[in-house]
């Protein structure tokens with residue numbers, strides 16, 4: 001910096017004599033030429049000197065390079081977020097110089113070298129309102145005035161080492177990142193006084209090695225982020241939160257898949273909160289809880305693997321431990337649908353469980369094969385393509401009800417609870433292909449109604465109009481709550497439908513497995529007393 005102390009007065013004198021010279025030459029054609037000849041909307045009434053608004057060879061403040069402006073007072077709200085590692089404080093160095101105009105508190109024509117303010121055209125005093133007036137609230141602007149050093153990179157490995165920055169990007173003498181890391185107040189050749197063009201986000205990625213995506217619509221950082229006056233504050237996003245940001249494109253207004261339509265259905269993951277986008281779960285769900293914004297990819301995944309478009313998202317493992325990144329889809333769901341019990345059970349059952357992770361545990365007595373292959377090797381109803389060795393995703397059952405041709409995902413559905421197809425659970429449901437469309441996606445309707453396994457399926461389902469859900473739990477029954485005798489075949493009665501058999505001495509309602517395609521029931525249901533009623537050979 002010291003070399004400028006001697007060089008600057010010479011350049012400034014030269015500049016005032018010849019109109020242009022040296023380093024500051026190109027400022028003349030920019031909005032930073034505030035003299036009467038300035039090309040921008042903001043300029044002086046009669047002042048002809050270009051450099052005087054920022055520099056003076058005389059009477060300058062002790063701040064280098066020969067600064068001609070009053071220092072703004074330290075009353076800024078600085079950027080902060082739950083993931084920021086940088087140690088930030090009030091602006092320092094050249095950032096304060098920029099803010100002496102751009103915070104809108106000091107008159108543009110107020111300079112140290114003369115007592116009287118330089119008169120600006122249009123009776124303007126401070127910088128006009130609008131995007132160039134950042135205000136004193138910098139919590140919605142890219143952080144500045146902190147050390148960008150190897151210590152910071154060790155705390156945030158998604159930053160490049162400062163030694164590898166391109167020549168255009170300069171930190172100040174204290175290795176602090178200032179406004180001038182991204183802007184050059186003299187040079188507007190890249191537009192916006194940028195030190196380099198940001199085509200393909202090359203400015204951002206010079207420092208951040210965060211984005212690795214094959215989703216072409218996501219290659220531009222500024223598609224989601226806004227560096228200044230960002231509506232979200234923390235994380236500098238284009239919308240007030242992640243959802244609003246994503247929906248700027250995913251709302252049907254662009255070619256991007258339209259998620260907004262699902263978001264207004266009766267059963268949704270409620271992603272609408274203006275709070276911090278990395279909000280504590282489970283009271284609020286963010287798009288970023290399932291889709292890590294920077295590592296989303298295109299493509300398909302077989303169960304139980306996580307979808308490529310989830311990216312490197314965190315989860316909770318089968319044992320309840322945090323895991324980052326999640327490997328399996330269910331681990332992402334268990335992040336909230338575990339001990340935190342994000343939702344109460346949809347159907348009240350004999351074995352009540354709102355920890356979904358426990359229902360699907362490999363030690364459970366019976367379960368749909370989400371985590372590991374199911375316990376039953378005799379499932380005659382399975383449709384072609386499925387076998388007892390098949391695995392399925394949670395989202396084979398939970399997600400949009402748009403059907404195969406529409407937009408998919410666990411966003412919203414008209415079938416509660418967030419089901420991909422209709423699943424009627426009321427008593428007196430007339431059986432049809434649509435009433436139990438969810439189950440009939442994978443289980444052949446004709447097989448169920450032919451009584452291939454349970455010889456009274458047809459009598460109950462069609463004859464008595466008993467819904468599948470009265471007998472079957474769609475998830476599983478944990479070994480702490482059930483037994484392989486009483487809860488095989490996903491049997492876990494709906495306690496509003498099945499009651500204890502009134503006969504003296506009977507317990508229950510109870511199901512007893514008696515081997516392959518055989519069992520007994522003791523319970524009172526639809527007015528019928530089943531006293532040790534058996535089926536099978």
Ligand code: HEC
Pocket residue numbers: 004007008011012015020021022023024025027028032033034050051052053054055065094097098180185186
């Ligand atoms: C809008 C404010 C502004 C105007 C107008 C301006 N400068 Fe600067 N100038 C700066 C800032 C800010 C820095 C400090 C840059 C840094 O710290 O990296 C600077 C730094 C300099 C330096 C030090 C070397 C460098 O580039 O860092 C020279 C020399 C210089 N200016 C010359 C001029 C001349 C000559 C003019 C008039 C033709 C001029 N400046 C007009 C803001 C301005």
Ligand code: HEC
Pocket residue numbers: 031032034040041042053054094097098099100101102108127128130132179180183184185188191192193
């Ligand atoms: C002497 C006051 C002053 C100082 C100091 C100053 N600016 Fe400006 N700047 C302006 C004015 C005035 C404009 C034009 C505002 C408008 O038209 O709304 C402007 C415009 C800009 C623009 C927008 C350019 C465009 O093409 O729209 C950027 C970016 C900018 N300044 C960055 C900086 C940075 C970074 C610094 C410090 C290195 C700085 N300014 C220092 C007064 C200043």
Ligand code: HEC
Pocket residue numbers: 095098099102131132133134142143144178179180181182183192198222227228
């Ligand atoms: C990390 C890089 C970075 C830093 C640091 C940075 N800016 Fe910017 N700034 C940008 C980018 C990129 C744009 C262009 C925004 C756009 O095109 O959407 C911009 C635009 C601007 C604008 C024009 C108004 C606007 O919103 O487009 C002003 C004024 C400005 N910056 C001033 C500053 C000041 C003052 C500082 C320091 C307090 C600063 N910038 C720090 C990257 C940065």
Ligand code: HEC
Pocket residue numbers: 080081082083084085086087142143148156159169177181182198203204205206207208221222225226227234235236
């Ligand atoms: C000169 C290097 C540099 C450039 C260029 C840069 N950044 Fe940064 N940015 C940083 C550093 C360093 C941090 C602080 C990171 C931390 O604390 O973990 C940061 C912080 C951020 C944050 C806040 C992070 C948080 O955890 O809250 C966002 C968002 C961000 N940058 C986006 C951008 C975007 C978008 C661009 C391109 C317009 C960009 N940055 C350009 C260096 C840079």
Ligand code: HEC
Pocket residue numbers: 083158201204205208210211218219220221222223224225235237242245277278286288292293294
């Ligand atoms: C598809 C939208 C999207 C794109 C594109 C995107 N981001 Fe982000 N970014 C987000 C969201 C949303 C968050 C909020 C954090 C969260 O909730 O996980 C975020 C957070 C961040 C953070 C802070 C958190 C962290 O992990 O350190 C930084 C830094 C960041 N983004 C930088 C960038 C940069 C640099 C680019 C371009 C190379 C970029 N982002 C591209 C959506 C995006």
Ligand code: HEC
Pocket residue numbers: 214215216217218223224242245246247248249250255256257287288291293296297298299309
């Ligand atoms: C600037 C517009 C834009 C924004 C903002 C945006 N997206 Fe996208 N997104 C797209 C486009 C376009 C596609 C279409 C596929 C492609 O580009 O490859 C897409 C595709 C996707 C896909 C499907 C990828 C696949 O092939 O399976 C997901 C998931 C996605 N976006 C999630 C998000 C999330 C979450 C956010 C907010 C954090 C977001 N998007 C913000 C434009 C955007």
Ligand code: HEC
Pocket residue numbers: 266267268269270271281282283284285286289290329330332333334335336337342343394395398410416417418419
């Ligand atoms: C970040 C936490 C979180 C994650 C991750 C999450 N959920 Fe949820 N889920 C919730 C919350 C909270 C609710 C209650 C509705 C609301 O307020 O959004 C809910 C509701 C549901 C519902 C019931 C909807 C209703 O109408 O009652 C289902 C089904 C569901 N989630 C399935 C899933 C599946 C499948 C996954 C994994 C792909 C998943 N969830 C991931 C938090 C989460």
Ligand code: HEC
Pocket residue numbers: 330333334337343344345346347353354356360368370392393394395396397398417423469472473474475
């Ligand atoms: C075979 C289809 C199917 C699969 C696979 C499935 N669910 Fe469900 N889920 C349902 C049905 C049906 C309900 C309605 C309640 C019932 O039938 O007991 C439900 C209810 C829910 C609820 C609402 C609360 C409750 O327990 O009633 C949540 C949350 C949920 N499921 C999450 C998940 C998660 C997480 C996974 C994967 C680990 C998953 N589901 C796998 C069908 C399924």
Ligand code: HEC
Pocket residue numbers: 366367368369373374375376377378379382386387388389390391392396397423438439440441442443468469472474488489490
């Ligand atoms: C995405 C495909 C899929 C859907 C949808 C589905 N199932 Fe299954 N189901 C399977 C597979 C695969 C098995 C085999 C597991 C095994 O061999 O234990 C199975 C097994 C079963 C079993 C036998 C479990 C045992 O241990 O005996 C029952 C009962 C069952 N499903 C009921 C239902 C009901 C009720 C529905 C509707 C709520 C449904 N299924 C929806 C795939 C599905």
Ligand code: HEC
Pocket residue numbers: 243246247250257258259269271285286287288289290291299300307308309395399406407408409410411
């Ligand atoms: C609970 C988890 C969860 C949340 C929260 C979530 N998604 Fe998804 N999303 C999914 C699943 C599951 C898919 C389908 C994945 C697959 O099959 O590839 C998906 C798919 C998508 C797709 C691609 C759809 C298609 O058919 O191409 C887009 C776009 C998308 N999500 C955007 C968003 C946006 C925007 C938000 C926030 C408003 C959001 N998601 C919130 C789970 C989630």
Ligand code: HEC
Pocket residue numbers: 378379380381382436439440443447448452453454457460461466467468469470471472489491515516517518519
């Ligand atoms: C009255 C109670 C009851 C109702 C209602 C019921 N089931 Fe069952 N289901 C059973 C019993 C008991 C078994 C075990 C048969 C055995 O011992 O193998 C069974 C077995 C199954 C099996 C595994 C064997 C096979 O057939 O592939 C599937 C799948 C199944 N049921 C699906 C359904 C569907 C779908 C519905 C609704 C359309 C339904 N069940 C309604 C009691 C019921």
